[in-house]
Amino acid sequence: MNNNENEENVSNNISLNNPTIDQENSIEQENTSMESVLNIRISELEEQLIQYQDNIRDLKLRNQAEIENIRRRTEIDIEKSHKFALERFAIELLPVIDSLERALEVTNLETTNKENDLLKSMIQGVDLTLKALLDVMYKFGIKVIDKTNIPFDPSIHQAMSVVESDDIAPSHIITVMQKGYMLNGRLLRPAMVTVAKIK
Known part of the structure; x- marks a missing residue:
């Protein structure tokens, strides 16, 4: 074992x-x-x-x-x-331009008494001032809206009245009462216009 x-x-x-x-x-x-x-x-x-x-x-x-x-x-x-920095400044200048234009309308250089040389010089000065101001505005991209006999565009025009016209096509601008202005494609103020009525 x-x-x-x-x-x-x-x-x-x-x-x-x-x-x-x-x-x-x-x-x-x-x-x-x-x-x-x-x-x-x-x-x-x-x-x-x-x-x-x-x-x-x-x-x-x-x-x-x-x-x-x-x-x-x-x-x-x-x-x-940069484009629109001038917008507020330009809007403030528009009444100045309007005043200069009205002054020229009232004292039309051609209808002024030729003997009044002082008044004639003042009117020429206002005219030159307006042209210089508009030239500066154009340089900075401000455009005037003042054409007549073009179609009414509510984006740039403000219709103040509508009248019948034989010379102007319906819905076209007959007269511009107050010019409008644009800054680089942006509306500063619409043009106040009279529009031809559809007959």
Whole structure:
């Protein structure tokens, strides 16, 4: 029996010191399972990294686009402020121009007594002053709205009266009572006009 016991002990020792095939398979499966879990986790992390990189790229592009939009808006605002900085000043000058024009209408140079040189000189001075003022206004982009026999345009004309006319087509300007003005395409004051009536 001693021999049998010895063999059993040896057999048990061998089995303890050397894992069996089942144990090896179990360890391999655990390693494979662990490797699989790690690979899945690595894949998930790589996908998250790609998403974060895409998000960062997207944010960067959006920020660049927003900066470009702000730059464009600022340029447009600056351009508008340059164009229309004179608007209030020009509007304040319009009554001065109107007064000079009325003075010339009342004292028409051709109907003035030729003997009154002082009055003639004053009228010429008013005329030259008006021309100089209008020249300066033209240089800064101010245009006069004073044409007759053109279609009535409510965006630049204000109809003060409507009359029948044989000479002017219906809905066309017969006379301009007060000139209108535009600054770089923006209306400062509409022209006050008489419009031909539709018969």
